[in-house]
Amino acid sequence: MRNYEKVSKNVLDILDTTIRDNASDLDPNITKAKIISLFVLVKKCDFSGKMEKTSGVWKYLSDFNYVLLLHKDTWVELSEHQKNALVFHELMHIRSKEDKDKNVHWGVKKHDIELFICVVKKFGSWSPQLKVLESLMGDTEEEEIDVEEIDEEDAEEKKKEEDECVVY
Numbered sequence: 001m002r003n004y005e006k007v008s009k010n011v012l013d014i015l016d017t018t019i020r021d022n023a024s025d026l027d028p029n030i031t032k033a034k035i036i037s038l039f040v041l042v043k044k045c046d047f048s049g050k051m052e053k054t055s056g057v058w059k060y061l062s063d064f065n066y067v068l069l070l071h072k073d074t075w076v077e078l079s080e081h082q083k084n085a086l087v088f089h090e091l092m093h094i095r096s097k098e099d100k101d102k103n104v105h106w107g108v109k110k111h112d113i114e115l116f117i118c119v120v121k122k123f124g125s126w127s128p129q130l131k132v133l134e135s136l137m138g139d140t141e142e143e144e145i146d147v148e149e150i151d152e153e154d155a156e157e158k159k160k161e162e163d164e165c166v167v168y
């Protein structure tokens with residue numbers, strides 16, 4: 001059984017549009033990055049999307065700088081808004097440095113914020129990064145969400161969080 005396949009045209013279109021429309025947020029060399037996108041076909045996957053830098057023998061054999069992996073079963077369930085956000089997120093991981101001879105060296109940029117929801121639940125916006133996030137939350141374009149659906153999901157999420165949130 002194959003575990004990967006080439007992505008649909010829809011993904012390539014979103015990649016092109018996202019790179020074109022977000023030049024000021026993305027790495028200045030992003031248009032030089034050679035990225036191949038693949039759907040991950042396995043049923044269970046611990047990520048929706050992942051930007052991996054090629055290295056070693058894979059870099060030598062393929063000449064790609066990055067592989068964008070998207071879990072297909074998750075991808076097809078996402079709204080357009082979510083697909084755009086996920087692709088933008090993954091592209092933000094691309095980071096380059098130029099040496100004195102103008103050769104580009106590729107890397108992977110880390111997230112601005114990593115968090116545990118249960119800590120935020122107990123301490124709120126306790127770090128400078130979370131304060132920035134809090135101030136941004138009101139300003140972003142959000143999808144209209146069915147309130148009833150949220151209530152049910154919230155209850156389920158809370159139950160899960162309570163199970164998972166252990167304080168030592």
Ligand SMILES: [Zn+2]
Nearest residue numbers: 089090093111
């Ligand atoms: Zn990420």
